[in-house]
Amino acid sequence: MKFTIQKSTLQGALQQLGKVVPSRSTLPILSSVLLSAKDGRLSLRATDLEISQIITVDAVMSAEGEVAVPQRTFLEITSEMPEGELTFEVQKNNQVQLTTAFGTYSIMGKPAAEYPSLPSVDRQQAVEIEGKLLRRVIDKTAFAVSRDDLKPSLMGVLFRFQEDNFIAVATDSHRLVRYTYHEPPKGGYVGDNIIPVKFLNILTAYLENVDMVTFNIGENHIMVQSGDTELYTRIIEERFPDYETVFPQDNDKKLVVEREEFLSAVRRVSIFSNRTTHQISLKLGADGLNLSTEDAETVSAAQEQVKGVFDGEELMIGYNANYLRDVISHLDSDTVKAEFSSAVSAAIFYSEQQREGEELTMLLMPIRLSE
Amino acid sequence: MTPPGAANPQRLIAHIDMNSFFVSVERLKNPALEGLPVVVGGNPRGRSVVSSASYEARRFGIHSAMPMSRALRLCPQLVIVPPGFSDYQASHDAVKSLLADFSPSLEMASIDEGYLDLTGTAKLWGPAAEAGAAIRRRIATETGLSASIGLSTNKLVSKVASDEAKPVGDPRLGDVASADKPSRRFLTSEGVLVVPPGEEAAFLAPLPVSHLPGCGPVTVQALKAEGVRTIGDLAAMNEDRLLQRFGDHGRSLGQRARGIGSTHLSAGETRKSVSKEQTFAIDQTDLRHLRSVLHRQCEEVSATLRRKDEVARTVTLKLRYPGFETHTHSRTLDRPSNATEALFNAAANLLEANLAAGRPVRLIGVGLSNLGRIPLQADLFAPAPAAQAARREATIDALRERFGKAAILTGESVHLLNRDRGARR
Numbered sequence: 061m062k063f064t065i066q067k068s069t070l071q072g073a074l075q076q077l078g079k080v081v082p083s084r085s086t087l088p089i090l091s092s093v094l095l096s097a098k099d100g101r102l103s104l105r106a107t108d109l110e111i112s113q114i115i116t117v118d119a120v121m122s123a124e125g126e127v128a129v130p131q132r133t134f135l136e137i138t139s140e141m142p143e144g145e146l147t148f149e150v151q152k153n154n155q156v157q158l159t160t161a162f163g164t165y166s167i168m169g170k171p172a173a174e175y176p177s178l179p180s181v182d183r184q185q186a187v188e189i190e191g192k193l194l195r196r197v198i199d200k201t202a203f204a205v206s207r208d209d210l211k212p213s214l215m216g217v218l219f220r221f222q223e224d225n226f227i228a229v230a231t232d233s234h235r236l237v238r239y240t241y242h243e244p245p246k247g248g249y250v251g252d253n254i255i256p257v258k259f260l261n262i263l264t265a266y267l268e269n270v271d272m273v274t275f276n277i278g279e280n281h282i283m284v285q286s287g288d289t290e291l292y293t294r295i296i297e298e299r300f301p302d303y304e305t306v307f308p309q310d311n312d313k314k315l316v317v318e319r320e321e322f323l324s325a326v327r328r329v330s331i332f333s334n335r336t337t338h339q340i341s342l343k344l345g346a347d348g349l350n351l352s353t354e355d356a357e358t359v360s361a362a363q364e365q366v367k368g369v370f371d372g373e374e375l376m377i378g379y380n381a382n383y384l385r386d387v388i389s390h391l392d393s394d395t396v397k398a399e400f401s402s403a404v405s406a407a408i409f410y411s412e413q414q415r416e417g418e419e420l421t422m423l424l425m426p427i428r429l430s431e
Numbered sequence: 432m433t434p435p436g437a438a439n440p441q442r443l444i445a446h447i448d449m450n451s452f453f454v455s456v457e458r459l460k461n462p463a464l465e466g467l468p469v470v471v472g473g474n475p476r477g478r479s480v481v482s483s484a485s486y487e488a489r490r491f492g493i494h495s496a497m498p499m500s501r502a503l504r505l506c507p508q509l510v511i512v513p514p515g516f517s518d519y520q521a522s523h524d525a526v527k528s529l530l531a532d533f534s535p536s537l538e539m540a541s542i543d544e545g546y547l548d549l550t551g552t553a554k555l556w557g558p559a560a561e562a563g564a565a566i567r568r569r570i571a572t573e574t575g576l577s578a579s580i581g582l583s584t585n586k587l588v589s590k591v592a593s594d595e596a597k598p599v600g601d602p603r604l605g606d607v608a609s610a611d612k613p614s615r616r617f618l619t620s621e622g623v624l625v626v627p628p629g630e631e632a633a634f635l636a637p638l639p640v641s642h643l644p645g646c647g648p649v650t651v652q653a654l655k656a657e658g659v660r661t662i663g664d665l666a667a668m669n670e671d672r673l674l675q676r677f678g679d680h681g682r683s684l685g686q687r688a689r690g691i692g693s694t695h696l697s698a699g700e701t702r703k704s705v706s707k708e709q710t711f712a713i714d715q716t717d718l719r720h721l722r723s724v725l726h727r728q729c730e731e732v733s734a735t736l737r738r739k740d741e742v743a744r745t746v747t748l749k750l751r752y753p754g755f756e757t758h759t760h761s762r763t764l765d766r767p768s769n770a771t772e773a774l775f776n777a778a779a780n781l782l783e784a785n786l787a788a789g790r791p792v793r794l795i796g797v798g799l800s801n802l803g804r805i806p807l808q809a810d811l812f813a814p815a816p817a818a819q820a821a822r823r824e825a826t827i828d829a830l831r832e833r834f835g836k837a838a839i840l841t842g843e844s845v846h847l848l849n850r851d852r853g854a855r856r
Contacts, residue, residue, distance in 0.1 A: 208764060210780065234810065301812050336744065336767070336802075336803030382679070425808065427809070
């Protein structure tokens with residue numbers, strides 16, 4: 061295997077693949093990228109067994125072949141090279157030699173046969189989504205996904221393609237986001253898929269200037285193609301919790317408040333909250349809301365009054381400040397509406413002015429205030 | 432409500448760190464050890480490790496927690512002294528009681544280090560540099576031991592400062608002189624380093640991230656991949672990126688890198704983590720047995736938390752293989768817990784994910800950290816607390832309290848009992 065390639069082309073591909081390469085893994089080969097030179101094209105592939113990415117780039121081929129090369133070392137040396145061409149050649153025993161105008165570098169590669177094979181996306185159905193819409197969906201939901209691998213069903217965003225609309229839901233069981241788009245994506249596909257958040261975070265970088273994205277949905281995997289890049293992900297085969305039933309129906313205490321003011325007050329007050337619980341208290345009353353926190357451990361405390369309109373019986377409710385901040389910062393109108401019922405039940409948060417064609421609603425569970 | 436700290440914003444916290452504490456105590460007992468490469472630790476033929484190494488020994492690359500056999504290979508003329516813990520405890524008590532003379536607010540963080548809140552003591556002991564020198568002198572004259580002292584506005588910066596105040600080695604032996612250290616300008620006298628208010632971040636900035644408490648090898652490696660080498664690089668790192676990369680830990684990393692730290696001293700012995708580990712006489716390959724041992728360990732550490740009404744957010748599994756290769760694997764729970772099963776599930780998952788099948792294990796252990804009070808974060812899908820499980824564990828705890836550990840066993844650990852009995856027969 062031998063080819064010549066522009067340094068910047070190679071570097072760009074290796075950088076992108078770095079997001080897929082797992083930082084730690086029990087399978088050492090996953091720290092490598094697989095290079096395949098075939099039919100005058102060079103493709104580079106990375107996988108963490110859940111997500112795979114292939115990038116195809118231009119290179120001048122001298123001999124076809126395949127080899128796996130450690131991604132980090134390969135990227136490091138490529139990044140340090142000056143602009144220009146470099147030649148990549150596989151010698152005996154998968155020894156890889158890189159040659160530039162300045163010198164030669166040698167890395168030990170691994171046989172391509174050891175590299176995991178690409179998932180096949182069987183019996184696929186296609187769904188077309190606008191790039192801009194998908195970016196927005198990921199931006200609004202991904203933050204609420206659980207990082208706890210003891211709850212695998214919550215480690216992705218539920219994409220629910222229905223006949224007359226499209227819904228995306230994410231939750232870590234303390235907060236929940238539901239994004240509804242009142243138009244079904246093109247393709248006529250109907251079905252639910254839990255898509256790993258890591259895949260969505262990688263995908264979102266490719267959506268910047270893309271009009272339409274096609275999701276090729278198979279039995280166990282989804283493949284998305286964008287230009288010279290193909291991204292694959294395993295679908296999370298778990299039951300997503302029944303999120304509709306947890307939406308409260310009778311939250312009669314209503315707050316309307318300026319979003320920016322609310323958010324910056326939460327940010328300031330939370331600095332003084334306990335580092336483990338991040339607990340802050342909201343006192344809701346006729347004047348709006350009063351935020352406060354106290355931490356016995358560091359002997360710190362803070363309180364702020366935020367103007368707002370509150371309609372209902374007075375209420376004192378506690379939250380994890382990080383969760384509250386996440387929720388407010390992902391709403392996007394100037395004013396936020398929140399509806400409460402009691403100090404131990406879920407509150408609903410939403411933008412006062414929803415964007416046309418969509419509905420974005422968030423739920424947040426409180427921290428029961430300690431005595 | 433007035434923030435309690437507001438009336439007195441400027442704090443002065445000293446961190447006192449004893450230099451090669453165990454070795455120094457041994458040298459007091461036996462002055463012939465002076466100038467020799469000495470370590471304190473157990474029998475080199477067994478599986479013991481270095482507990483403390485003299486600066487002469489460190490020049491050979493020996494450090495604490497290194498297997499004794501390896502230390503001996505690095506330095507065949509090494510002098511190994513068996514530990515005399517009662518002597519160390521006596522010296523610890525002596526240091527503690529003299530520190531208490533400087534301020535009533537004292538926290539001994541371990542046997543060889545402690546924090547002292549010197550806020551408002553300028554009239555008694557002079558400015559920070561003088562107070563630090565006085566403490567150091569008094570430790571030397573009364574106990575014959577040497578200490579390094581860091582002073583600043585918080586515990587974190589003072590801890591790093593005392594580390595920077597440590598002797599690098601002996602210049603006569605050709606070691607790097609401390610003159611090369613970037614922190615040199617903060618050194619006010621031998622072994623005393625003062626970081627004035629407002630200069631915390633500037634002091635930390637040039638130091639490698641590995642010097643920052645809470646930045647273990649894994650974090651350091653991950654930061655390196657982000658191009659972060661010094662604490663200054665870390666302080667300059669985008670908060671969103673840190674959060675994305677390390678979660679909540681990232682937020683606190685960023686704050687610490689900017690020199691923000693706690694000033695709260697707790698008088699009692701503070702517990703930052705609870706752990707339990709076991710070294711096997713014969714390396715183990717049986718996964719079922721490893722799981723059972725792990726389960727028993729989880730029962731013990733979680734019961735400790737339950738007694739204190741605490742919960743842990745992080746579960747760490749420690750595995751040691753033959754050849755002393757030691758790995759720790761951690762998982763941060765979404766919901767802090769003190770329930771045996773939740774903690775065991777996390778630990779067992781770590782075991783299954785990280786132990787290559789059939790690989791012999793020399794030591795297994797579990798640690799719980801990120802401790803806090805019981806959180807009352809409600810759950811959307813399980814609003815009622817898992818009362819039944821909690822009641823069951825309370826009952827088990829009570830039974831064991833009265834009748835001993837073996838009074839009641841869980842399925843996971845029953846076969847350990849049979850095994851133990853078998854061994855006794």
